[in-house]
Amino acid sequence: MRMIFLFIDGFGIGEDDAAKNPLKSGKASNIQYILENYKVFPTDACLGVAGLPQSATGQTSIFTGVNASMVLGRHLSGQPTISLKKVITKSNLFSELIKKGYKVTNSNVYREEYLVKMHDPKERRYRPSVTSVMTHACGIPFRTTEDYRKGNGIYHDITGEILVSSGYNVEVITPDEAALRLYRISREYDFTLFEHFMTDLIGHKADINEAYKTIEKLDLFLGSLIKLINLDEDVLIIASDHGNIEDVSLKTHTFNKVPTVVIGNIPEKGDAAVWSLTDIMPLVLKIFDKQ
Template structure:
């Protein structure tokens, strides 16, 4: 069994008004269809007042621990020392490795960013939750050379940001990026891809920009779904909080987030997902039920 986990920052279950929800304003409507047919819709507030935020939401997803309750608040941006301690203690990469499984992150890092991120005294590029998780599990981070070799995916999918930053790279189509992710996933039991352009676009409250970002993501997801064999493969797509689904505000929303799960082997997992903290236990149960001794 191969599991691909696509984490998409800032996507909630909003209304279907294509005038205000860019997810329903695209020509492709792939993400819209997936959200409509999602297996579960998860609470991102987790019993704590205020708008859900990235650092605490992502920590909750990837550790199964209610991070906002630990801090008694929602926290944006990168994880604090307290959250990093939680991630180092337990995270989805580490728990799967303990089960004897091979895990990997497909995300590509720019060399200068990676150097600053790994230098914990340099606060200019503090690591995200998934980066801390990779560090805790001793995952080898992918650099631009991996992107050039079609062995990694940049967070914007196509690599346009890399090229615009001065790197000598050729951009790829969303379809090619999906093919690269699929190829990488054949080498692992669990492969993660993180995409956060949706959250950035949501904060602009610009419908045209949001639609552009969603259409690129739609093409990426459509190709990935077409490549996967759902008799054996499982695709999980989820988010940490709402944002892009409501272009009338530049902030996060209180909307629940979709937890999209495709694959017959996931159908046998008798477990309901009602909040972000249920996602990691679901993945662990999925693997425990499908490991062949």
């Protein structure tokens, strides 16, 4: 069994209103098919703490199984603090799978300036994300723009348009090609992570047309990926940290539950309910333990 884990930032379960929810538009047919035909757990992102769910605490909770909002006594946006970095470094999804003898990888491509600056304590713009802290803590090689040129990595925007606009001499790829890259990478590992956070960035703009474009690109990517995976042999999990893009009438995150989607070959007794973000890591480990 191989598992692909898609983390989609700011991707909640919203109302059936295409005027403010791009997931209900005709540009999200693959997403809607997935949500209607596979196992979807509506997952609490509030974690028993008052206030809107945020990225640093939500992502830490997903990838460590620890209620990070309870640890801090609040929800934290952006990148993890020193306290959360300690939680991530102590135990995370990568490290626990590695202990069990599995091969894991982060398929995301990182710009060189990010890799140079993210560990500088004085740096504010390039602070490491939860998945970056996790990758570094486990000694997993970061994929670079050279890997991207060789077809051995995916940029977080799926197509690499941001790399080109940032001055990198690389090609823009289609969502189909990005899905094929992710699939090929996943053939070499037991667990492959891909993180997409344009959904959160665009959600904050509250621009329905920009949201449609972002969702359409993600939808094409997911549709192609589903076709490539042999669901009798492998597992695809889709998870998110909080809602956002599903309600572009707001520029903030939402209190909506997020979909945790489990697709594919789930071994007997490898299934479990996912009520909260903290249940996602235990579910992944249980699936691997029962294969």
